[in-house]
Amino acid sequence: MGRIKSGEETKLALVVDAMFPTPALLSFVRELAQTHPGVELTLEVELLSAVTERLRERKATLGIAGADLDLTGLEQRPIALLSMLPVAAPSHPLARVKGVITEEHLASATQLVLSERLPTGKAGTTDRGVLSPKQWRVADLMTKHALILGGLGWGHEPEHLVREDLSAGRLVQLRLAAWEGGPPPRRPLALVRRKGVPLGPVATWASNRLTDLCQLALSADHHTT
Template identity: 55%
Template structure:
């Protein structure tokens, strides 16, 4: 029964299930709708199962169809891993490595990482990308990067993940900003007239990364931490920033930490996680880079934790 079933049929099945229609799957696959319909008809005949209910305006997966789609997803993942292994064996030694990190990642860790990388792997080229939220995990899922470091709430479908460090977020404003001169905790009414600088993805329709922490009715959206930092430091608004990025500004008094009623007494933290494709075969250079960059990230964000970990291993 399964001898005639092809990987292409299973990919077509998944495309229809994800697009919600034969026409949508045809556009996604770059094929004509008739070819997609014929492929599904042939698959149903080979399996002797009805995979879609076609009685309505759009096809809907049957109970059997849902089970077959789940199995097809696993088979596709295994095939992708096989293709990646074969490609890796053909390439032999790694010649390049592409990595993507979230904007919350401490950029101060990238310089020592790059120096170590150049010393350890002088013949391997390095490409570093920075993005935000689910754009980071999409980078990895779409194979534009071998692996990445994302925030915990990014879309991690089809990816493995491992926690690295917790980033503490602090609400800050420039010392001359009206909010910085407030005494005590600031309630919602106190934020009504203040512009909040928030970080969002590059896409126009993307959600902002601070979506759970938007308290001001007036917002400005930027797409990188450097711009957000500069606007806040210039007194144009307030916002939540990674503590490691504004540590020196707070010590020097250029920025002031705001106490917000909405946060309460517990500090806001967001975890950074290492992500890579499920079933991906990573070479020795990629594995070394994962370990080294994770160590440097932890050292910058949570120096006490890093020191304890180093002491424990020595």
């Protein structure tokens, strides 16, 4: 155990949206272990409003959440804008459509949509980018990704998650009529914390490194396009 400097926290509780780039998260944990070896880390990966709930419940000091959520009682600092690409496996019928995919094509296609794990009575996040009348809801990002790879449906995924699969031909980006007038939907990520709660030295360091590492990871993805 490294020696804790005077005034430093001994624990850091962090909750991160599952869409946060995994390489950035791994780099952060590695740096934390090297820079603050005496700090005990609690790390949770959640989806959508489950991230902000953990902060409001005081189960986490810092969070990475969608800036498009209800952030009542929380402070935010924008850190990134995720491009959400509509994708499907090459074997999927939508991948074989020549030209633009219309509402008629989507009417018979199952869309895989992320669903939140929320207590009874809690309102979930408003659906965005849901275009097919038939939907399967999945409460885990990697399960959704695996189902799309398996040809069992189509869906929107963060660009950084599907970059290698698109390059290798395991996935195909779909040309949807809904996005012909502009880019596919984007999801803003922000660093969030409870209002009026000062951050200690470790949490301040963590907020800066999470921001920098996220932007670096997304920039690296961008340069491979």
